[in-house]
Structures are given as C-alpha cells and as structure tokens.
Amino acid sequence: MLDFKKIIDIAYSSAIFVASLAANNNESWLFGAQGGYSYSDNAKYFFEWILDNHEQEQCFWVTKDKEIYKDLLSKELPVLYFYDIKNILSIAKAKYIVCTHSHTGNDIYKFINKSKVLITLWHGIPLKKMGKASQRKYLNYLNIKNTPDLFLVTSVKDAELFSELYHISIDKFFIGTYPRVNNLISRAEDNNTILYAPTFRDGMGQDYYDKNIFPSTNELENLNEMLVKFDYHFLIKMHPYVDASFPSLTNYSNINIIPAFEDVQDALSKASVLITDYSSIYFDYLNLDREIIFFIPDYEWYYQESNRGLLYNYEDVTPGYKAKSWNEIQNSLAEIFKGNKPSEFAESRSKILNMFFSKKNLNNDDLFNKCKSINYNN
Structure with missing residues (x-):
C-alpha cells in the first residue's frame, strides 16, 4: 500500500534538491530534529544560542508539524513549514544543515546537495547497542551527501563507535560538548x-x-x-x-x-x-x-x-x-x-x-567556529 505522506515528503525533498542545484548557497542555517516532527534536543539549543549570540546569522527552524510551526511563530522565532511550496527556495539556498536524529540530513530534507555543510549534533551518548547503517554509495553519483561534514561527539570512544556504525571518516568528528548540556548547566x-x-x-x-x-x-x-x-x-x-x-x-x-x-x-x-x-x-x-x-x-x-x-x-x-x-x-x-x-x-x-565528556571545557562558541570553518564541497 502506498504511503501518501512518504510520497509527499520525497516529492518536496526532490524539489528542494533540484532547486539547490540551480541556486547559489547563501550563509543561512537550517535546523531540525526527529525527522522534522519535534522542536527539541541539541539542534534546538544550538539554534536558540546562535539567535541570541550571533544576530548577523540567518537561522530557520524547519518543521513538518503544523502545531510546532504555529507555536514557534507565536514566539516570534524564525521558522519554515516544510510542506509549503513558497519555502522551497529558502530551504534550497541554505548553506548549513543542522540535524540531531540523522547523519544524512533527513531531519530537514532527504537529499542534501554536496555543496552544503551538513552538521550532525546527534541526540545522546549511546549506552544501548545500535545497528550498523547500510552504506549508500550510489548517492555519490547523484551529487547527494552520504555522510556529514561535522559529527559532534563528546569523547574519542563515541567518535570511533559512530565512525564504524555509519561509515564516517574519523576526521569528520568534532569532540566537544552538546549544546543541550551547556544549556542544562546554565x-x-x-x-x-x-x-x-x-x-x-x-x-x-x-x-x-x-x-x-x-x-x-x-x-x-x-x-x-x-x-x-x-x-x-x-x-x-x-x-x-x-x-x-x-x-x-x-x-x-x-x-x-x-x-x-x-x-x-x-x-x-x-x-x-x-x-x-x-x-x-x-x-x-x-x-x-x-x-x-x-x-x-x-x-x-x-x-x-x-x-x-x-x-x-x-x-x-x-x-x-x-x-x-x-x-x-x-x-x-x-x-x-x-x-x-x-x-x-x-x-x-x-x-x-x-x-x-573528555573536553568539557569546549562550549557552543567552539562548535560554532568549527562549523563556520568548514568549506563548501567537503
């Protein structure tokens, strides 16, 4: 049986990807969590921190949930509703894609152009065992990112674990502190x-x-x-x-x-x-x-x-x-x-x-500076 919701999601993601091939990247940031259906976790706290500390940066939360969209609008936070044709170009032009529950960008949209900077902040230190992700090597021929440019972890042991699970080069990992932990302490x-x-x-x-x-x-x-x-x-x-x-x-x-x-x-x-x-x-x-x-x-x-x-x-x-x-x-x-x-x-x-937490001294400033230092086409 066809999943209409999934078909619509793929259609919008495809339209954004095609638009991103033609549009020039700007310096804006997109943030999302849990496939677009939550306003939470490391992406939320990094998003809010950048808004408070770097007013020159253009940031948007991207959601597929109408209630979250209305709530963020009422709080006067910059938000884009994914299933709105008027937002396709704004999403397509953004340079920085920040996710918590996906290492391929799926918290925002499915097919990330290789010219983007894909940042995975993840959603926790693993205690439970996790399954290995399948390698999607065919994406390399479609100009679609298969792995992030930066994956935030809090220790070397987690970098090694996620590198093996998700087939990500070890040099893509940044050892720091989760934005939500910085928020928790503050x-x-x-x-x-x-x-x-x-x-x-x-x-x-x-x-x-x-x-x-x-x-x-x-x-x-x-x-x-x-x-x-x-x-x-x-x-x-x-x-x-x-x-x-x-x-x-x-x-x-x-x-x-x-x-x-x-x-x-x-x-x-x-x-x-x-x-x-x-x-x-x-x-x-x-x-x-x-x-x-x-x-x-x-x-x-x-x-x-x-x-x-x-x-x-x-x-x-x-x-x-x-x-x-x-x-x-x-x-x-x-x-x-x-x-x-x-x-x-x-x-x-x-x-x-x-x-x-092997580098507790590092904070959101260090993460932000690392993100900004990443060049196109990594």
Missing part, C-alpha cells in the same frame, strides 16, 4: 523534585510494563506519603516510544506526569534526583553532580543479546543506587532525603563524567 537549579525518565523496551506493550515496570496502587500510596513527608515532588517522563500508559495519578498529590513528547530539559535541570534505567539521559545529568537511582527490574531480560543489549558493563558505567523494585527506590530516596552522609557515588560520578 539553567540548573534544585527545587526538591525527583525525575523518573525510563527508556523504551522494543516491542513491549501495556502488559509488560504493568507486570515489570510500573508501580502498584499500594506502592504509589507509600511513595506519595514519603514525598509529602519530605516535601518533594515526583515527575514522570515516559519515552515517546513507550507503548503503555502509566497508572492513574489522580489520587496522589505529589506525583505528576510530563507529556511524553515534551522537552525533558526543564525538568532535568531542576531535578534533585534522577531515576532512570538504560536511558542515556543520565550522561547529561552527570554534569550536575547529583544523585542517580538506576531502576532495573528487568535487567536480566534487557541485557540479553537477543534484545537491545548494552555497549558497556552496566555496573562499570552507572554511578548510583541500584533498585529492582519500587520499594527499593523508596529506600534509596529515604537515604538521599535524610542526607546523613556524603554521597558514596560522588567519586564514581566524576570518573564516568570524565570518561564520556
């Missing part, structure tokens, strides 16, 4: 909240989460009672790919849920404690040097090679409390709330931070 505050942000389980639905991950009514009651006692709030941010609904929170005064597609950055910057599992969100959070609880009730299942599997020995790279039940989460929180002793994980947090 806005950090502690307001007595706990953020629970688990990742998704491939192919698992409501039954699996109810049985293995989600708390019972009794566990929620006990947790809420403790939160009230210590004056803390508990925020839940499910991964957008989780195919399950968290239990109703109507009766719990200090427990709330954040919409799955909402940007997690604000909640993360304010969290006193992060609870996660196999999500790479904790790598960013290490930069705040705060307590982490790793809730892994299904570790034996998740770690299997037949499932996702992990790139590292889990215990070696997860500096924090380990919990396999909601009662154990509550016990760990009680220790943290009482604050009777210095964190036993402070030293290991620093060690893992330095392992995965």
